[in-house]
Amino acid sequence: MSSDKFVDKQVAFLYASQTGNAESISHNIYLEAIRRGFRASHHVLDDYRKFNFDSLRTIVFVVSTTGDGDPPDNSARFWRVLRKSSKQSEAYVHLRYAVLGLGDTNYSNFCNTAQRLDKQLEEAGARRFYRKGLADDATGMEDVVEPWIDGLWEKLEEIAECSGKKGEGAEEGEKGEKGEEGEEGEEGEEAKEAEESEEAKEAEEAKEPKEPKEAKEANEANEAEEMNKAASGDQAAAGLGALSLSDADGSAGIPPVVLDFRAMSGLSALTGVPRAPAALCTTAIAPPPPPPAPGARDSAASLPPWHLDICSSSTSDPEQQPFVAVLRSREPLTSDDAVKRTLLAELQLPAPDRTRSRAGDAFNVYAPNDPRKVTALLQQLRLDGKAGGRVAVGSLDERIAVPVHLRRFTTTVGGSAASATSATTVPSATTVPSATTVPSAHTAHTAHAARTAHAAHTVDSVLRWAVDLHQPPKRQALRALADCCADAEDRERLLFLSSRQGTGQYERLRAQSAGVPETLALFPSCRPTLARLLDLLPPLLPRSYSVCNAPQGGRWRFAFNVVEYALEAADPFAQREEQAVVRMERRGVCTPFLAALPLGAPLLVARRPAAFRLAPADVPVIMVGPGTGVAPFIGFLEQRAMQRPLPEAPMWLFFGCRSAQHDFLFRRQLEDAQEAGRLRLSASFSRDGGGAQYGGRGYVQDAMVENGEEIAELMAQGKAVIYVCGDAKGMGKDVNAALVGILVRYAEAHPEWPAQLGVAKMDPAAAAKLLTQWAAEKRYLRDLWA
Numbered sequence: 001m002s003s004d005k006f007v008d009k010q011v012a013f014l015y016a017s018q019t020g021n022a023e024s025i026s027h028n029i030y031l032e033a034i035r036r037g038f039r040a041s042h043h044v045l046d047d048y049r050k051f052n053f054d055s056l057r058t059i060v061f062v063v064s065t066t067g068d069g070d071p072p073d074n075s076a077r078f079w080r081v082l083r084k085s086s087k088q089s090e091a092y093v094h095l096r097y098a099v100l101g102l103g104d105t106n107y108s109n110f111c112n113t114a115q116r117l118d119k120q121l122e123e124a125g126a127r128r129f130y131r132k133g134l135a136d137d138a139t140g141m142e143d144v145v146e147p148w149i150d151g152l153w154e155k156l157e158e159i160a161e162c163s164g165k166k167g168e169g170a171e172e173g174e175k176g177e178k179g180e181e182g183e184e185g186e187e188g189e190e191a192k193e194a195e196e197s198e199e200a201k202e203a204e205e206a207k208e209p210k211e212p213k214e215a216k217e218a219n220e221a222n223e224a225e226e227m228n229k230a231a232s233g234d235q236a237a238a239g240l241g242a243l244s245l246s247d248a249d250g251s252a253g254i255p256p257v258v259l260d261f262r263a264m265s266g267l268s269a270l271t272g273v274p275r276a277p278a279a280l281c282t283t284a285i286a287p288p289p290p291p292p293a294p295g296a297r298d299s300a301a302s303l304p305p306w307h308l309d310i311c312s313s314s315t316s317d318p319e320q321q322p323f324v325a326v327l328r329s330r331e332p333l334t335s336d337d338a339v340k341r342t343l344l345a346e347l348q349l350p351a352p353d354r355t356r357s358r359a360g361d362a363f364n365v366y367a368p369n370d371p372r373k374v375t376a377l378l379q380q381l382r383l384d385g386k387a388g389g390r391v392a393v394g395s396l397d398e399r400i401a402v403p404v405h406l407r408r409f410t411t412t413v414g415g416s417a418a419s420a421t422s423a424t425t426v427p428s429a430t431t432v433p434s435a436t437t438v439p440s441a442h443t444a445h446t447a448h449a450a451r452t453a454h455a456a457h458t459v460d461s462v463l464r465w466a467v468d469l470h471q472p473p474k475r476q477a478l479r480a481l482a483d484c485c486a487d488a489e490d491r492e493r494l495l496f497l498s499s500r501q502g503t504g505q506y507e508r509l510r511a512q513s514a515g516v517p518e519t520l521a522l523f524p525s526c527r528p529t530l531a532r533l534l535d536l537l538p539p540l541l542p543r544s545y546s547v548c549n550a551p552q553g554g555r556w557r558f559a560f561n562v563v564e565y566a567l568e569a570a571d572p573f574a575q576r577e578e579q580a581v582v583r584m585e586r587r588g589v590c591t592p593f594l595a596a597l598p599l600g601a602p603l604l605v606a607r608r609p610a611a612f613r614l615a616p617a618d619v620p621v622i623m624v625g626p627g628t629g630v631a632p633f634i635g636f637l638e639q640r641a642m643q644r645p646l647p648e649a650p651m652w653l654f655f656g657c658r659s660a661q662h663d664f665l666f667r668r669q670l671e672d673a674q675e676a677g678r679l680r681l682s683a684s685f686s687r688d689g690g691g692a693q694y695g696g697r698g699y700v701q702d703a704m705v706e707n708g709e710e711i712a713e714l715m716a717q718g719k720a721v722i723y724v725c726g727d728a729k730g731m732g733k734d735v736n737a738a739l740v741g742i743l744v745r746y747a748e749a750h751p752e753w754p755a756q757l758g759v760a761k762m763d764p765a766a767a768a769k770l771l772t773q774w775a776a777e778k779r780y781l782r783d784l785w786a
């Protein structure tokens with residue numbers, strides 16, 4: 001091959017993901033890249049040491065945004081490194097990159113991670129080779145993600161060829177080379193300019209009013225592109241490209257024989273059906289051993305069977321290493337007849353000094369799927385007799401590792417050769433890691449190790465602990481499940497559900513919180529193999545809670561609403577013909593688990609980076625925390641009560657709930673603090689108005705507006721810090737809007753104030769911009785959840 005025909009097909013796919021969406025999307029792109037002959041690698045951003053970020057030349061980023069415009073936890077360290085290097089304007093001139101951002105326009109900082117990443121890379125001289133994709137969970141991510149991926153391949157091929165054409169000189173002076181400059185073509189340059197001017201405008205305007213428009217524009221651009229792709233049949237080609245011969249026979253290293261479906265009419269082009277994720281996993285299941293002695297398996301049902309592994313593994317951040325805590329107490333915070341049941345639980349931590357707790361801390365709990373869901377699924381898969389059988393997961397394609405959350409299952413079955421290509425040997429009971437790093441108070445669980453060595457690798461444990469059975473399946477998964485139906489009608493219906501035309505029914509299904517077991521039950525002939533199901537199910541992630549006490553005595557208290565509801569998963573096609581109804585109780589993953597856990601039971605937890613830190617004692621704080629959003633503020637109150645001399649700066653809490661009688665959380669504690677002069681409490685009650693003592697119905701944002709002048713005074717003159725904690729979609733947005741209004745009115749009453757800030761007119765856009773500035777200065781802090 002002559003040097004000018006050389007094609008450099010090396011590309012790294014890097015992701016940052018809080019709840020797994022970005023991870024699974026980037027993993028699917030990476031799989032497709034391998035199949036298309038790219039020399040691809042796939043890493044989480046925080047593993048930057050493994051992939052040597054500075055030496056990469058072509059990177060495709062898929063990053064989500066979490067919290068209040070924050071990057072996911074698994075990219076925290078990467079940002080520090082990037083910030084340092086990107087201070088030099090030429091640091092990344094060698095790099096070509098593309099960014100796909102995942103976000104939700106219900107949050108104020110739409111796709112902030114992707115935007116920030118793009119900006120910082122560009123400032124450091126890196127070159128965007130493909131337009132930025134910004135996918136919106138609020139309107140359906142697939143609408144942006146799929147066309148963005150479709151368009152990516154052409155650009156990747158183009159830049160691979162450009163690098164190749166330059167032959168040996170390709171590594172040097174790339175930026176000035178003609179081929180490189182022409183990467184995006186005229187269209188690409190225009191898009192880039194449009195983006196640049198968009199960003200310039202963005203800097204002028206406040207984030208909040210701007211973002212939904214941006215998402216809309218990005219979506220429109222994507223839609224146009226998607227139509228072009230559909231016309232060329234490219235979607236069908238990409239979707240069916242997985243059917244390469246080398247995949248089927250597993251022959252390593254031999255270039256795959258890929259059948260090109262480009263010229264054939266594509267099902268997805270005709271119906272808007274998404275492409276099914278490529279098959280990756282293989283599984284081998286050994287016959288189950290004789291049943292364990294009674295109680296043996298359940299004795300630590302609250303811990304993943306591999307918890308000792310996790311506790312002793314060296315994580316990159318020892319602060320966030322999981323450990324075993326014990327449930328000490330649990331009590332209701334609501335009355336028996338409250339609409340929502342809220343519980344207060346307390347955990348005993350193994351070693352107080354190890355946790356270095358501070359008020360405002362948050363932590364993760366590792367909880368299993370509801371065992372009833374697992375049982376229902378095993379029955380549907382006809383695997384109920386094999387639940388206790390040891391399972392080995394492997395990869396169909398030697399070049400591709402199985403996803404991280406399944407790697408512990410890449411073991412041989414019973415010593416015989418498993419079909420899993422990346423299989424290693426199951427650790428025997430004696431090789432199970434010792435519990436030296438597990439705190440001594442918890443070493444009782446060590447004795448459990450031998451028993452769990454087997455349980456750690458069973459069909460049951462993979463479905464209980466490794467994959468999420470609660471999330472409604474994504475449209476791509478439904479598309480793939482359609483191929484697992486024996487009955488043509490089931491198949492058609494699943495295809496329809498996954499398509500754009502099926503959006504209405506799909507949303508209906510999602511609204512009913514139908515997880516995979518419930519969805520499968522609606523399509524009785526759908527029987528995916530365990531391997532296919534593992535391809536499709538997202539990893540089961542830990543759930544996060546705020547600590548609601550000041551750190552003392554190695555204890556964490558936290559409050560949670562028990563998410564439990566019995567709904568009927570009605571057949572989404574019920575209007576068309578006979579009604580199919582599946583009755584299954586649907587619940588959250590973690591809170592019913594915590595609500596039912598026996599006192600004294602162990603559970604696996606890990607610290608999370610704190611969303612909030614209490615301001616210094618001389619800084620006034622305004623706290624907005626309806627419902628369980630009040631939790632971190634209880635910790636703040638306790639912390640300030642412990643400080644000497646007692647802080648004089650005011651603490652003002654806006655609390656809200658339905659009814660003073662039923663769900664006024666921490667009522668006694670809050671009223672006592674108010675009586676003692678340590679707290680100003682503004683409580684709002686949306687249903688009963690709070691009775692004579694409080695009076696009047698309303699929400700926290702209404703109470704804020706009523707007290708707008710004082711709030712604005714504290715913020716504008718007193719340099720207060722305002723914290724908001726709770727539901728993002730309703731409360732978070734409403735409180736933000738209330739604050740905008742408050743600042744506008746304050747400026748009308750105090751015309752000198754905007755001038756002091758150098759603002760000509762404090763209109764809503766200027767007020768929103770001021771809030772953004774306060775957020776950057778950490779004076780307006782939000783911890784919001786969906």
Ligand SMILES: Cc1cc2nc3c(=O)[nH]c(=O)nc-3n(C[C@H](O)[C@H](O)[C@H](O)COP(=O)(O)O)c2cc1C
Pocket residue numbers: 016017018019020021022023063064065066067068069070072102103104105107108109110111112137728784785786
């Ligand atoms: C607690 C929480 C906070 C979020 N905050 C934001 C945000 O500030 N801006 C945004 O655009 N999207 C936000 N999102 C939406 C996520 O980015 C979106 O759901 C995405 O698909 C998640 O991808 P991941 O699973 O890879 O983390 C938030 C989602 C959650 C659950």
